[in-house]
Amino acid sequence: MRAVVISEYGVLPEIREVAEPAVADGSVVLKVEATGLCRSDWHGWMGHDSDIVLPHVPGHELAGTIAAVGAGVSGWAVGDRVTTPFICACGACEQCLEGNQQVCPNQLQPGFNYWGSFAEYVAVPYAAVNLVRLPDDMDFATAAGLGCRFATSFRAVHQVGQVVAGERVAVFGCGGVGLSAVMIATALGAEVIAIDTNPEALHLAREYGAAHTIHASADTVAQIHDLGGAHVTIDALGSNDVVQQALQALRPRGRHVQIGLLPQGVQLDVGRLIGQELTWLGSHGMPAHAYPEMLALVATGNLNPQHLITRTIPLEQTPAALAALTNGTPAGVTIITP
Incomplete structure (x- = not known):
């Protein structure tokens, strides 16, 4: 199969012919129909993830059709x-x-622990607890974005942040995760403030x-407080500076939700947290x-993740698109069709 292969951190990957993944007991192999280009893939390419062993195939948000079913997997068939x-x-x-699979200590992540979905085929381990059947009317590009950015934002906003109608929610960073959070919080009835340095991203947020949209600057916190302060802040980027601004922008007894990765760590104003x-x-x-609750809201049109897709590229353009993330994340979601 063809795949995007990283041989050296920070060096442009190559498209190569590599062996297709074998189907193990309890797993399935998918034919990748669509996969998303995410900033987490860039972190992996730069060597920020200790789980990655070179050579490596990135890619972790995906949708496809089952190509092979391993022994012990029931309820799933080739073509699903x-x-x-x-x-x-x-x-x-x-x-x-206990239902907390998102913090499973034995978890495996495609594109990090093993070869991922920037390829024509990818394996999915522990298929019984990890496969999600797609509605017949959902296209693969939309479905690919659900696996990481949109689903991550849905849980962060709705289930972890517990945003409710009438609350003011400040979303820092309007890449795929942040724009998903804007859409989801709005659907829940919140008054959303979107913060970014990219005018195009702020346009999409509107x-x-x-x-409200705010061009990130030294005055961001003051502007949020001029609007009444935030009941909930969300760091969808992953930045020490953003974390500090997000905490300062909160109203008393406010809630901060951290989604963005912080590979360099962060220092918190614990006194403010307490006081x-x-x-x-x-x-x-x-x-x-x-997933069913989220998929139901998509089916009724209350959520429209397909609107987040701003670019679709073939596998051949993926290495350059991955490297371009060094200069910033483009507005919207990029989908790759292997």
């Missing part, structure tokens, strides 16, 4: 249209048995429901069993 969370949980540990009774919440993906 599916997606999967980027966290493939084991299904047997204490956290999984299209997806943001009531204002603020809550710091981490959110990491969403398990397969939680």
Whole structure:
């Protein structure tokens, strides 16, 4: 099969012919119909993830059709249209048995722990707990974006942040995760403030429901407080500076949800956390069993993840698109069709 192969961190990947993944017991192999280009893939390419072993194939948000079914997998057949969370949980540990597959200590992640979906085929381990059947009327490009950015934002906004109608939500960073959060919080009835340095991203945020947009600057916190302060802040980027601004922008007893990765760590103003009774919440993906609520809202038109897609590219353009993320994340979501 053809795949995007990283041989050296930070060096442009190549399209190569490599062996197709074997189907193991309890797993399936998918023919990749669509896969998303995410900033997490860039972090992996730059060497920020210790799980990656070179040579490596990135890609972790995907949708496709089942090409092979391993022994012990029931209820799934070749040709089924599916997606999967980027966290493939084991299904047997204490956290999984409690329904918390997104923090499974035995999790495997395509594109990080093993070769991912920037290829014509990809394996999905622990298929029984990680496959999500797609509605017949959902196209693969839309479904690919659900596995990481949109599902991650849905859980962060709705299930972890517990945003409700009438609250003011400030979303820092309007890439794929941030724009998803804007759309989801708006659908829940929140008054959304979108913050970014990219005018095009802010334009999309307004299209997806943001009531206010702020060009990020030293005055960002003051501008948010001029609007009444935020009940909930979301760091969809991953930045120490953003974390500090997000905490300062909160109203008393406000909630901060951290989605963006912080590879360099972060320092918190614990005194402010205590004195204002603020809550710091981490959110990491969403398990397969939680998808039905999100899919139902997509089916009714309350959520429209397909609108987030701004570019579709073939596999051949993927290495250059991945490298271009060094200069910033383009507005919207890029989908790759292998």
